[in-house]
Amino acid sequence: MIVKLDTSGNIIFFNEFAQHFLGFKDIKINEKIILSTIYSNTDSNERNISDFVKNLLHNPEKYDNNLSEIIKKDGVRCWIAWTNKLLLDSQGKITGILSxxxxxxxxxxxxxxxxxxxxxxxxxxxxxxxxxxxxxxNYAIEEITGVKAENIIGMGNYEYSLALYNKREPIFIDYALRPDLDISNRYTNYKQEGNSIIGETYNTFLNPNGIYLWGKASSLFDANGNIIGAIESFRDITHLKNEKP
Structure with a gap:
């Protein structure tokens, strides 16, 4: 979809695909305000859309890319990934936004x-x-790390490694994305099983007394077979290591 907004939030252009997709083919979309046309007051995550759109219009450089939930004419909600670009006149004044x-x-x-x-x-x-x-x-990793989901979701730069090992460096899950990484200094007894890797590590950050963790990391793929991410699960196996034969 291609959409143009003026600085007041009015939709001044919808391409034909957007009109069909949203169900507004037979109305003059440029006479509607964006908030009352495709946004409710809040999305399903209770984010205030009015404030969000105002921020988009007044601080567009912070929203080069964003996700938002919109409502079609028939009431169906859908999620859209937007790429936004400022529209400027010959004097460099902002005249609108192209999304x-x-x-x-x-x-x-x-x-x-x-x-x-x-x-x-x-x-x-x-x-x-x-x-x-x-x-x-998930809840289990919140409990073992003390880091809440809301404080780490969306974070990059090895924030998960910092939560688990107090270091920003590649760990098991990164190997699932990049099998060329050398993880021999952190993990033992590891082996490859298809798109997954299984191994063990000793952790003194999560517990000063030291705990043994068994983990498994796997690549995630889209419908076309392209890697889109990775997942890792691990558990404390210290009691097994300490059991006497």
Whole structure:
């Protein structure tokens, strides 16, 4: 979808695909205000859309890329990934915003279902996307690390490694994305099983007395076979290591 907004938030242009997709083919979309046309007051995550759009219009440099939930004319909600670009006149004054949107509703549904499943796994589990940003962080890993999901979701730069080992460096889950990484200095008894890697490590950050962790990391793929991220689960096996033969 291609959409142009003026500085007041009016939609001044919708391409034909956007009109068909959103169901506004037969109305003069440029006479509608964006908030009352495709946004409700809040999205399903209770984010205030009015404030969000105002921020987009007044601080567009912070929103080169963003996700938002919109409402079609028939009331169906969908998620759109937007890429935004300022429109300037010959004097460099901002005259509006050009936004290109891609429907990622199916992806969001899959992510939400995946998150619901992950949250009830007994093992500490987290997921990163292809850029290394955390997109899922379950209850079990919150408990073992003390880091809440809301404080790490969307974070990159090895924030998950910092939470687990107090170091920003590649760990098991990164190997699932990049098998060329050398992990021999951190993990032992590791082996490759298809798109997964299994191994053990000794951790003194999560417990000063030291604990043994068994983990498994796997690549995640889209419908076309492209890697889109990775998932890692691990559990404390210290009691097994300490058992006498």
């Amino acid at each position: 290109i949107g891609h429907d990622i509703t199916d992806q969001k549904i899959v992510e939400e279902k995946l998150l619901a499943i992950i949250n009830f796994l007994p093992d500490a589990t987290f997921v990163i996307d292809i850029e290394g940003k955390v997109i899922a962080w």
